[in-house]
Amino acid sequence: MDIQLTDNALVIILFIAVLFILMRGVKVVPQAENWVIERLGKYNSTLEGGLNFIIPFIDDVRVKYNMQEQTIDIPSQRVITKDNVSIFIDGIVFIRITDAQSATYSALDVKQMISQLCQTTLRSEIGSLELDETLSSRDDLNASLMQALNNASNEWGLKVTRVEVSDISVPEEVQKAMELQLQATRERRAIETKAQAEKNAVIAEAEALKQKAFLEAEALERTADAERYQQEQLGIGQQLAIEAVNQAMQENPQAAEYLLAKDRVKAFSGLAESDSSNKIVIPVETSELLGSMSLIQHLLKQDK
The missing domain is CATH 3.30.479.30 (Band 7 domain)
Known part of the structure:
Protein backbone atom coordinates (compact mmCIF):
# COMPACT_ATOMS: atom_id res chain seq x y z
CA MET A 1 0.00 0.00 0.00
CA ASP A 2 2.80 2.33 0.87
CA ILE A 3 4.64 1.42 -2.31
CA GLN A 4 1.51 2.22 -4.37
CA LEU A 5 1.11 5.63 -2.69
CA THR A 6 4.72 6.38 -3.30
CA ASP A 7 4.42 5.59 -7.01
CA ASN A 8 1.31 7.78 -7.35
CA ALA A 9 3.08 10.67 -5.64
CA LEU A 10 6.05 10.26 -7.94
CA VAL A 11 3.79 10.36 -10.98
CA ILE A 12 2.10 13.52 -9.72
CA ILE A 13 5.46 15.12 -9.05
CA LEU A 14 6.69 14.23 -12.50
CA PHE A 15 3.51 15.53 -14.06
CA ILE A 16 3.83 18.80 -12.19
CA ALA A 17 7.50 19.07 -13.18
CA VAL A 18 6.72 18.43 -16.85
CA LEU A 19 3.88 20.96 -16.71
CA PHE A 20 6.19 23.49 -15.12
CA ILE A 21 8.84 22.88 -17.75
CA LEU A 22 6.30 23.25 -20.55
CA MET A 23 5.00 26.45 -19.03
CA ARG A 24 8.55 27.78 -18.88
CA GLY A 25 8.92 27.05 -22.58
CA VAL A 26 5.73 28.81 -23.66
CA LYS A 27 5.92 32.63 -23.93
CA VAL A 28 3.00 34.85 -24.82
CA VAL A 29 4.38 38.20 -25.97
CA PRO A 30 1.97 41.19 -25.87
CA GLN A 31 1.34 43.18 -29.01
CA ALA A 32 3.82 46.06 -29.67
CA GLU A 33 6.53 44.32 -27.59
CA ASN A 34 9.73 42.51 -28.54
CA TRP A 35 11.59 40.14 -26.21
CA VAL A 36 15.28 39.43 -26.64
CA ILE A 37 16.08 35.72 -25.99
CA GLU A 38 19.55 34.51 -25.00
CA ARG A 39 20.61 30.85 -25.12
CA LEU A 40 23.28 30.03 -22.63
CA GLY A 41 24.21 33.72 -22.35
CA LYS A 42 24.34 34.41 -26.10
CA TYR A 43 21.78 36.14 -28.28
CA ASN A 44 19.46 33.61 -29.87
CA SER A 45 16.30 35.28 -31.19
CA THR A 46 13.77 38.08 -30.80
CA LEU A 47 10.23 37.16 -29.89
CA GLU A 48 7.43 39.27 -31.36
CA GLY A 49 3.79 39.61 -30.31
CA GLY A 50 1.87 36.33 -30.00
CA LEU A 51 2.53 32.75 -28.88
CA ASN A 52 6.22 31.73 -28.85
CA PHE A 53 8.22 28.71 -27.63
CA ILE A 54 11.66 28.54 -26.07
CA ILE A 55 13.76 25.84 -24.47
CA PRO A 56 13.28 25.97 -20.71
CA PHE A 57 16.35 26.57 -18.54
CA ILE A 58 18.47 27.01 -21.66
CA ASP A 59 16.79 30.01 -23.25
CA ASP A 60 16.22 33.05 -21.13
CA VAL A 61 14.47 36.42 -21.67
CA ARG A 62 17.20 39.06 -21.54
CA VAL A 63 15.09 42.24 -21.96
CA LYS A 64 11.62 43.30 -23.01
CA TYR A 65 11.16 46.33 -25.29
CA ASN A 66 8.06 48.38 -25.95
CA MET A 67 8.06 49.16 -29.69
CA GLN A 68 5.67 52.11 -29.37
CA GLU A 69 6.85 55.70 -29.73
CA PRO A 171 17.80 86.21 -18.53
CA GLU A 172 15.70 89.13 -17.26
CA GLU A 173 18.25 91.81 -18.16
CA VAL A 174 18.57 90.42 -21.68
CA GLN A 175 14.77 90.32 -21.94
CA LYS A 176 14.55 94.02 -21.02
CA ALA A 177 17.24 94.89 -23.55
CA MET A 178 15.35 92.98 -26.23
CA GLU A 179 12.13 94.82 -25.39
CA LEU A 180 13.91 98.19 -25.66
CA GLN A 181 15.44 97.14 -28.96
CA LEU A 182 12.04 96.02 -30.22
CA GLN A 183 10.48 99.34 -29.21
CA ALA A 184 13.26 101.26 -30.95
CA THR A 185 12.78 99.14 -34.05
CA ARG A 186 9.05 99.89 -34.07
CA GLU A 187 9.66 103.62 -33.68
CA ARG A 188 12.21 103.56 -36.50
CA ARG A 189 9.79 101.73 -38.76
CA ALA A 190 7.05 104.26 -37.93
CA ILE A 191 9.37 107.15 -38.82
CA GLU A 192 10.44 105.42 -42.03
CA THR A 193 6.82 104.73 -42.94
CA LYS A 194 5.85 108.37 -42.32
CA ALA A 195 8.82 109.63 -44.34
CA GLN A 196 7.96 107.27 -47.17
CA ALA A 197 4.34 108.47 -47.12
CA GLU A 198 5.44 112.12 -47.26
CA LYS A 199 7.83 111.30 -50.08
CA ASN A 200 5.06 109.56 -52.01
CA ALA A 201 2.78 112.57 -51.44
CA VAL A 202 5.41 114.98 -52.79
CA ILE A 203 6.02 112.75 -55.79
CA ALA A 204 2.29 112.47 -56.44
CA GLU A 205 1.87 116.26 -56.21
CA ALA A 206 4.80 116.81 -58.58
CA GLU A 207 3.35 114.29 -61.00
CA ALA A 208 -0.02 116.08 -60.82
CA LEU A 209 1.60 119.47 -61.55
CA LYS A 210 3.57 117.92 -64.38
CA GLN A 211 0.42 116.38 -65.83
CA LYS A 212 -1.44 119.69 -65.45
CA ALA A 213 1.33 121.60 -67.22
CA PHE A 214 1.41 119.00 -69.95
CA LEU A 215 -2.35 119.23 -70.46
CA GLU A 216 -2.24 123.05 -70.49
CA ALA A 217 0.58 123.01 -73.02
CA GLU A 218 -1.32 120.52 -75.11
CA ALA A 219 -4.43 122.73 -74.93
CA LEU A 220 -2.43 125.80 -75.98
CA GLU A 221 -0.88 123.85 -78.80
CA ARG A 222 -4.29 122.72 -80.02
CA THR A 223 -5.62 126.31 -79.74
CA ALA A 224 -2.64 127.59 -81.72
CA ASP A 225 -3.23 124.89 -84.32
CA ALA A 226 -6.89 125.93 -84.57
CA GLU A 227 -6.02 129.62 -84.91
CA ARG A 228 -3.35 128.83 -87.48
CA TYR A 229 -5.80 126.72 -89.41
CA GLN A 230 -8.36 129.53 -89.24
CA GLN A 231 -5.78 132.06 -90.48
CA GLU A 232 -4.74 129.70 -93.26
CA GLN A 233 -8.35 129.24 -94.35
CA LEU A 234 -8.95 132.99 -94.14
CA GLY A 235 -5.84 133.64 -96.21
CA ILE A 236 -6.95 131.06 -98.74
CA GLY A 237 -10.36 132.78 -98.90
CA GLN A 238 -8.77 136.18 -99.35
CA GLN A 239 -6.45 134.78 -101.98
CA LEU A 240 -9.40 133.32 -103.85
CA ALA A 241 -11.26 136.64 -103.55
CA ILE A 242 -8.28 138.58 -104.90
CA GLU A 243 -7.89 136.11 -107.73
CA ALA A 244 -11.61 136.49 -108.47
CA VAL A 245 -11.24 140.30 -108.45
CA ASN A 246 -8.20 140.10 -110.71
CA GLN A 247 -10.07 137.81 -113.05
CA ALA A 248 -13.01 140.25 -113.09
CA MET A 249 -10.69 143.22 -113.71
CA GLN A 250 -9.10 141.40 -116.62
CA GLU A 251 -12.49 140.65 -118.11
CA ASN A 252 -13.98 144.14 -117.36
CA PRO A 253 -11.60 147.13 -116.95
CA GLN A 254 -14.31 149.12 -115.14
CA ALA A 255 -14.59 146.53 -112.30
CA ALA A 256 -11.88 148.19 -110.17
CA GLU A 257 -13.56 151.56 -110.42
CA TYR A 258 -16.84 149.88 -109.46
CA LEU A 259 -15.40 148.35 -106.31
CA LEU A 260 -13.69 151.60 -105.32
CA ALA A 261 -16.85 153.57 -105.86
CA LYS A 262 -18.87 151.05 -103.87
CA ASP A 263 -16.49 151.33 -100.87
CA ARG A 264 -16.62 155.12 -101.02
CA VAL A 265 -20.39 155.22 -101.09
CA LYS A 266 -20.53 152.79 -98.18
CA ALA A 267 -18.09 154.90 -96.17
CA PHE A 268 -19.91 158.10 -96.92
CA SER A 269 -23.25 156.52 -95.98
CA GLY A 270 -21.80 155.46 -92.67
CA LEU A 271 -20.61 158.93 -91.88
CA ALA A 272 -23.91 160.38 -92.89
CA GLU A 273 -25.85 158.05 -90.63
CA SER A 274 -23.77 159.05 -87.59
CA ASP A 275 -25.73 160.32 -84.53
CA SER A 276 -23.26 163.12 -83.85
CA SER A 277 -24.94 166.53 -84.18
CA ASN A 278 -21.73 168.50 -84.21
CA LYS A 279 -20.22 166.80 -87.22
CA ILE A 280 -20.58 167.84 -90.86
CA VAL A 281 -19.47 165.46 -93.57
CA ILE A 282 -18.17 167.37 -96.62
CA PRO A 283 -16.69 165.15 -99.33
CA VAL A 284 -13.44 166.63 -100.65
CA GLU A 285 -13.54 164.92 -104.01
CA THR A 286 -17.14 165.67 -104.84
CA SER A 287 -16.57 165.34 -108.54
CA GLU A 288 -14.98 161.99 -108.11
CA LEU A 289 -17.85 160.89 -105.88
CA LEU A 290 -20.38 161.99 -108.47
CA GLY A 291 -18.36 160.23 -111.11
CA SER A 292 -18.38 157.08 -109.02
CA MET A 293 -22.12 157.28 -108.61
CA SER A 294 -22.55 157.77 -112.32
CA LEU A 295 -20.39 154.75 -112.94
CA ILE A 296 -22.45 152.66 -110.58
CA GLN A 297 -25.64 153.82 -112.29
CA HIS A 298 -24.18 152.96 -115.66
CA LEU A 299 -23.14 149.48 -114.53
CA LEU A 300 -26.53 148.84 -112.99
CA LYS A 301 -28.19 149.72 -116.28
CA GLN A 302 -25.91 147.30 -118.08
CA ASP A 303 -26.88 144.53 -115.64
CA LYS A 304 -30.51 145.10 -116.46
Whole structure:
Protein backbone atom coordinates (compact mmCIF):
# COMPACT_ATOMS: atom_id res chain seq x y z
CA MET A 1 0.00 0.00 0.00
CA ASP A 2 2.80 2.33 0.87
CA ILE A 3 4.64 1.42 -2.31
CA GLN A 4 1.51 2.22 -4.37
CA LEU A 5 1.11 5.63 -2.69
CA THR A 6 4.72 6.38 -3.30
CA ASP A 7 4.42 5.59 -7.01
CA ASN A 8 1.31 7.78 -7.35
CA ALA A 9 3.08 10.67 -5.64
CA LEU A 10 6.05 10.26 -7.94
CA VAL A 11 3.79 10.36 -10.98
CA ILE A 12 2.10 13.52 -9.72
CA ILE A 13 5.46 15.12 -9.05
CA LEU A 14 6.69 14.23 -12.50
CA PHE A 15 3.51 15.53 -14.06
CA ILE A 16 3.83 18.80 -12.19
CA ALA A 17 7.50 19.07 -13.18
CA VAL A 18 6.72 18.43 -16.85
CA LEU A 19 3.88 20.96 -16.71
CA PHE A 20 6.19 23.49 -15.12
CA ILE A 21 8.84 22.88 -17.75
CA LEU A 22 6.30 23.25 -20.55
CA MET A 23 5.00 26.45 -19.03
CA ARG A 24 8.55 27.78 -18.88
CA GLY A 25 8.92 27.05 -22.58
CA VAL A 26 5.73 28.81 -23.66
CA LYS A 27 5.92 32.63 -23.93
CA VAL A 28 3.00 34.85 -24.82
CA VAL A 29 4.38 38.20 -25.97
CA PRO A 30 1.97 41.19 -25.87
CA GLN A 31 1.34 43.18 -29.01
CA ALA A 32 3.82 46.06 -29.67
CA GLU A 33 6.53 44.32 -27.59
CA ASN A 34 9.73 42.51 -28.54
CA TRP A 35 11.59 40.14 -26.21
CA VAL A 36 15.28 39.43 -26.64
CA ILE A 37 16.08 35.72 -25.99
CA GLU A 38 19.55 34.51 -25.00
CA ARG A 39 20.61 30.85 -25.12
CA LEU A 40 23.28 30.03 -22.63
CA GLY A 41 24.21 33.72 -22.35
CA LYS A 42 24.34 34.41 -26.10
CA TYR A 43 21.78 36.14 -28.28
CA ASN A 44 19.46 33.61 -29.87
CA SER A 45 16.30 35.28 -31.19
CA THR A 46 13.77 38.08 -30.80
CA LEU A 47 10.23 37.16 -29.89
CA GLU A 48 7.43 39.27 -31.36
CA GLY A 49 3.79 39.61 -30.31
CA GLY A 50 1.87 36.33 -30.00
CA LEU A 51 2.53 32.75 -28.88
CA ASN A 52 6.22 31.73 -28.85
CA PHE A 53 8.22 28.71 -27.63
CA ILE A 54 11.66 28.54 -26.07
CA ILE A 55 13.76 25.84 -24.47
CA PRO A 56 13.28 25.97 -20.71
CA PHE A 57 16.35 26.57 -18.54
CA ILE A 58 18.47 27.01 -21.66
CA ASP A 59 16.79 30.01 -23.25
CA ASP A 60 16.22 33.05 -21.13
CA VAL A 61 14.47 36.42 -21.67
CA ARG A 62 17.20 39.06 -21.54
CA VAL A 63 15.09 42.24 -21.96
CA LYS A 64 11.62 43.30 -23.01
CA TYR A 65 11.16 46.33 -25.29
CA ASN A 66 8.06 48.38 -25.95
CA MET A 67 8.06 49.16 -29.69
CA GLN A 68 5.67 52.11 -29.37
CA GLU A 69 6.85 55.70 -29.73
CA GLN A 70 8.38 57.00 -26.52
CA THR A 71 9.56 60.37 -25.23
CA ILE A 72 12.84 61.38 -23.63
CA ASP A 73 12.90 64.62 -21.66
CA ILE A 74 15.98 66.75 -22.24
CA PRO A 75 16.77 68.54 -18.96
CA SER A 76 17.16 72.29 -19.02
CA GLN A 77 20.75 73.38 -19.53
CA ARG A 78 22.63 76.63 -19.84
CA VAL A 79 24.11 77.36 -23.26
CA ILE A 80 25.87 80.38 -24.77
CA THR A 81 24.95 81.82 -28.15
CA LYS A 82 27.32 83.10 -30.80
CA ASP A 83 26.91 86.68 -29.52
CA ASN A 84 27.81 85.57 -25.95
CA VAL A 85 24.30 85.58 -24.48
CA SER A 86 23.62 82.93 -21.85
CA ILE A 87 20.22 81.22 -22.19
CA PHE A 88 18.49 78.16 -20.76
CA ILE A 89 17.00 75.59 -23.11
CA ASP A 90 15.29 72.21 -22.84
CA GLY A 91 13.40 69.89 -25.15
CA ILE A 92 11.71 66.58 -25.85
CA VAL A 93 12.90 63.75 -28.11
CA PHE A 94 10.47 61.22 -29.58
CA ILE A 95 12.02 57.81 -30.35
CA ARG A 96 10.89 54.40 -31.51
CA ILE A 97 12.79 51.09 -31.04
CA THR A 98 13.31 49.50 -34.46
CA ASP A 99 15.82 46.70 -33.66
CA ALA A 100 15.65 45.05 -30.22
CA GLN A 101 18.93 43.20 -30.72
CA SER A 102 20.91 46.39 -31.54
CA ALA A 103 19.21 48.29 -28.74
CA THR A 104 20.33 45.55 -26.32
CA TYR A 105 23.91 44.95 -27.38
CA SER A 106 25.00 48.23 -29.06
CA ALA A 107 24.27 50.62 -26.19
CA LEU A 108 24.22 50.26 -22.44
CA ASP A 109 21.40 52.75 -21.82
CA VAL A 110 19.78 54.00 -25.00
CA LYS A 111 17.63 56.70 -23.41
CA GLN A 112 20.49 58.10 -21.35
CA MET A 113 22.76 58.19 -24.38
CA ILE A 114 20.10 59.96 -26.48
CA SER A 115 19.64 62.53 -23.71
CA GLN A 116 23.39 63.19 -23.46
CA LEU A 117 23.77 63.38 -27.23
CA CYS A 118 20.89 65.81 -27.51
CA GLN A 119 22.40 68.10 -24.86
CA THR A 120 25.79 68.21 -26.56
CA THR A 121 24.20 68.78 -29.96
CA LEU A 122 22.12 71.62 -28.54
CA ARG A 123 25.21 73.31 -27.15
CA SER A 124 26.94 72.98 -30.50
CA GLU A 125 24.01 74.28 -32.54
CA ILE A 126 23.21 77.18 -30.22
CA GLY A 127 26.88 78.17 -30.15
CA SER A 128 26.77 78.77 -33.92
CA LEU A 129 23.66 80.98 -33.77
CA GLU A 130 23.05 84.47 -32.47
CA LEU A 131 20.26 85.11 -29.97
CA ASP A 132 17.78 86.46 -32.54
CA GLU A 133 18.43 83.50 -34.82
CA THR A 134 17.96 81.08 -31.92
CA LEU A 135 14.56 82.54 -31.06
CA SER A 136 13.34 82.80 -34.65
CA SER A 137 14.83 79.59 -36.11
CA ARG A 138 13.35 76.99 -33.80
CA ASP A 139 12.19 74.82 -36.70
CA ASP A 140 15.69 74.80 -38.22
CA LEU A 141 17.15 73.95 -34.82
CA ASN A 142 14.74 71.02 -34.43
CA ALA A 143 15.66 69.73 -37.89
CA SER A 144 19.40 69.94 -37.13
CA LEU A 145 18.95 68.09 -33.84
CA MET A 146 16.88 65.37 -35.47
CA GLN A 147 19.46 64.80 -38.21
CA ALA A 148 22.34 64.62 -35.74
CA LEU A 149 20.49 62.19 -33.45
CA ASN A 150 19.40 59.93 -36.30
CA ASN A 151 22.96 59.70 -37.64
CA ALA A 152 24.16 58.42 -34.27
CA SER A 153 21.14 56.38 -33.21
CA ASN A 154 20.92 54.16 -36.30
CA GLU A 155 23.54 51.87 -34.76
CA TRP A 156 21.57 51.70 -31.52
CA GLY A 157 18.51 50.08 -33.05
CA LEU A 158 16.18 53.05 -32.71
CA LYS A 159 14.87 55.93 -34.78
CA VAL A 160 14.32 59.53 -33.69
CA THR A 161 10.91 60.50 -35.06
CA ARG A 162 10.70 64.08 -33.79
CA VAL A 163 12.63 66.61 -31.76
CA GLU A 164 11.01 69.64 -30.13
CA VAL A 165 12.80 72.47 -28.35
CA SER A 166 10.12 73.14 -25.77
CA ASP A 167 11.44 76.21 -23.96
CA ILE A 168 14.11 78.87 -24.43
CA SER A 169 14.55 81.10 -21.39
CA VAL A 170 16.40 84.40 -21.61
CA PRO A 171 17.80 86.21 -18.53
CA GLU A 172 15.70 89.13 -17.26
CA GLU A 173 18.25 91.81 -18.16
CA VAL A 174 18.57 90.42 -21.68
CA GLN A 175 14.77 90.32 -21.94
CA LYS A 176 14.55 94.02 -21.02
CA ALA A 177 17.24 94.89 -23.55
CA MET A 178 15.35 92.98 -26.23
CA GLU A 179 12.13 94.82 -25.39
CA LEU A 180 13.91 98.19 -25.66
CA GLN A 181 15.44 97.14 -28.96
CA LEU A 182 12.04 96.02 -30.22
CA GLN A 183 10.48 99.34 -29.21
CA ALA A 184 13.26 101.26 -30.95
CA THR A 185 12.78 99.14 -34.05
CA ARG A 186 9.05 99.89 -34.07
CA GLU A 187 9.66 103.62 -33.68
CA ARG A 188 12.21 103.56 -36.50
CA ARG A 189 9.79 101.73 -38.76
CA ALA A 190 7.05 104.26 -37.93
CA ILE A 191 9.37 107.15 -38.82
CA GLU A 192 10.44 105.42 -42.03
CA THR A 193 6.82 104.73 -42.94
CA LYS A 194 5.85 108.37 -42.32
CA ALA A 195 8.82 109.63 -44.34
CA GLN A 196 7.96 107.27 -47.17
CA ALA A 197 4.34 108.47 -47.12
CA GLU A 198 5.44 112.12 -47.26
CA LYS A 199 7.83 111.30 -50.08
CA ASN A 200 5.06 109.56 -52.01
CA ALA A 201 2.78 112.57 -51.44
CA VAL A 202 5.41 114.98 -52.79
CA ILE A 203 6.02 112.75 -55.79
CA ALA A 204 2.29 112.47 -56.44
CA GLU A 205 1.87 116.26 -56.21
CA ALA A 206 4.80 116.81 -58.58
CA GLU A 207 3.35 114.29 -61.00
CA ALA A 208 -0.02 116.08 -60.82
CA LEU A 209 1.60 119.47 -61.55
CA LYS A 210 3.57 117.92 -64.38
CA GLN A 211 0.42 116.38 -65.83
CA LYS A 212 -1.44 119.69 -65.45
CA ALA A 213 1.33 121.60 -67.22
CA PHE A 214 1.41 119.00 -69.95
CA LEU A 215 -2.35 119.23 -70.46
CA GLU A 216 -2.24 123.05 -70.49
CA ALA A 217 0.58 123.01 -73.02
CA GLU A 218 -1.32 120.52 -75.11
CA ALA A 219 -4.43 122.73 -74.93
CA LEU A 220 -2.43 125.80 -75.98
CA GLU A 221 -0.88 123.85 -78.80
CA ARG A 222 -4.29 122.72 -80.02
CA THR A 223 -5.62 126.31 -79.74
CA ALA A 224 -2.64 127.59 -81.72
CA ASP A 225 -3.23 124.89 -84.32
CA ALA A 226 -6.89 125.93 -84.57
CA GLU A 227 -6.02 129.62 -84.91
CA ARG A 228 -3.35 128.83 -87.48
CA TYR A 229 -5.80 126.72 -89.41
CA GLN A 230 -8.36 129.53 -89.24
CA GLN A 231 -5.78 132.06 -90.48
CA GLU A 232 -4.74 129.70 -93.26
CA GLN A 233 -8.35 129.24 -94.35
CA LEU A 234 -8.95 132.99 -94.14
CA GLY A 235 -5.84 133.64 -96.21
CA ILE A 236 -6.95 131.06 -98.74
CA GLY A 237 -10.36 132.78 -98.90
CA GLN A 238 -8.77 136.18 -99.35
CA GLN A 239 -6.45 134.78 -101.98
CA LEU A 240 -9.40 133.32 -103.85
CA ALA A 241 -11.26 136.64 -103.55
CA ILE A 242 -8.28 138.58 -104.90
CA GLU A 243 -7.89 136.11 -107.73
CA ALA A 244 -11.61 136.49 -108.47
CA VAL A 245 -11.24 140.30 -108.45
CA ASN A 246 -8.20 140.10 -110.71
CA GLN A 247 -10.07 137.81 -113.05
CA ALA A 248 -13.01 140.25 -113.09
CA MET A 249 -10.69 143.22 -113.71
CA GLN A 250 -9.10 141.40 -116.62
CA GLU A 251 -12.49 140.65 -118.11
CA ASN A 252 -13.98 144.14 -117.36
CA PRO A 253 -11.60 147.13 -116.95
CA GLN A 254 -14.31 149.12 -115.14
CA ALA A 255 -14.59 146.53 -112.30
CA ALA A 256 -11.88 148.19 -110.17
CA GLU A 257 -13.56 151.56 -110.42
CA TYR A 258 -16.84 149.88 -109.46
CA LEU A 259 -15.40 148.35 -106.31
CA LEU A 260 -13.69 151.60 -105.32
CA ALA A 261 -16.85 153.57 -105.86
CA LYS A 262 -18.87 151.05 -103.87
CA ASP A 263 -16.49 151.33 -100.87
CA ARG A 264 -16.62 155.12 -101.02
CA VAL A 265 -20.39 155.22 -101.09
CA LYS A 266 -20.53 152.79 -98.18
CA ALA A 267 -18.09 154.90 -96.17
CA PHE A 268 -19.91 158.10 -96.92
CA SER A 269 -23.25 156.52 -95.98
CA GLY A 270 -21.80 155.46 -92.67
CA LEU A 271 -20.61 158.93 -91.88
CA ALA A 272 -23.91 160.38 -92.89
CA GLU A 273 -25.85 158.05 -90.63
CA SER A 274 -23.77 159.05 -87.59
CA ASP A 275 -25.73 160.32 -84.53
CA SER A 276 -23.26 163.12 -83.85
CA SER A 277 -24.94 166.53 -84.18
CA ASN A 278 -21.73 168.50 -84.21
CA LYS A 279 -20.22 166.80 -87.22
CA ILE A 280 -20.58 167.84 -90.86
CA VAL A 281 -19.47 165.46 -93.57
CA ILE A 282 -18.17 167.37 -96.62
CA PRO A 283 -16.69 165.15 -99.33
CA VAL A 284 -13.44 166.63 -100.65
CA GLU A 285 -13.54 164.92 -104.01
CA THR A 286 -17.14 165.67 -104.84
CA SER A 287 -16.57 165.34 -108.54
CA GLU A 288 -14.98 161.99 -108.11
CA LEU A 289 -17.85 160.89 -105.88
CA LEU A 290 -20.38 161.99 -108.47
CA GLY A 291 -18.36 160.23 -111.11
CA SER A 292 -18.38 157.08 -109.02
CA MET A 293 -22.12 157.28 -108.61
CA SER A 294 -22.55 157.77 -112.32
CA LEU A 295 -20.39 154.75 -112.94
CA ILE A 296 -22.45 152.66 -110.58
CA GLN A 297 -25.64 153.82 -112.29
CA HIS A 298 -24.18 152.96 -115.66
CA LEU A 299 -23.14 149.48 -114.53
CA LEU A 300 -26.53 148.84 -112.99
CA LYS A 301 -28.19 149.72 -116.28
CA GLN A 302 -25.91 147.30 -118.08
CA ASP A 303 -26.88 144.53 -115.64
CA LYS A 304 -30.51 145.10 -116.46
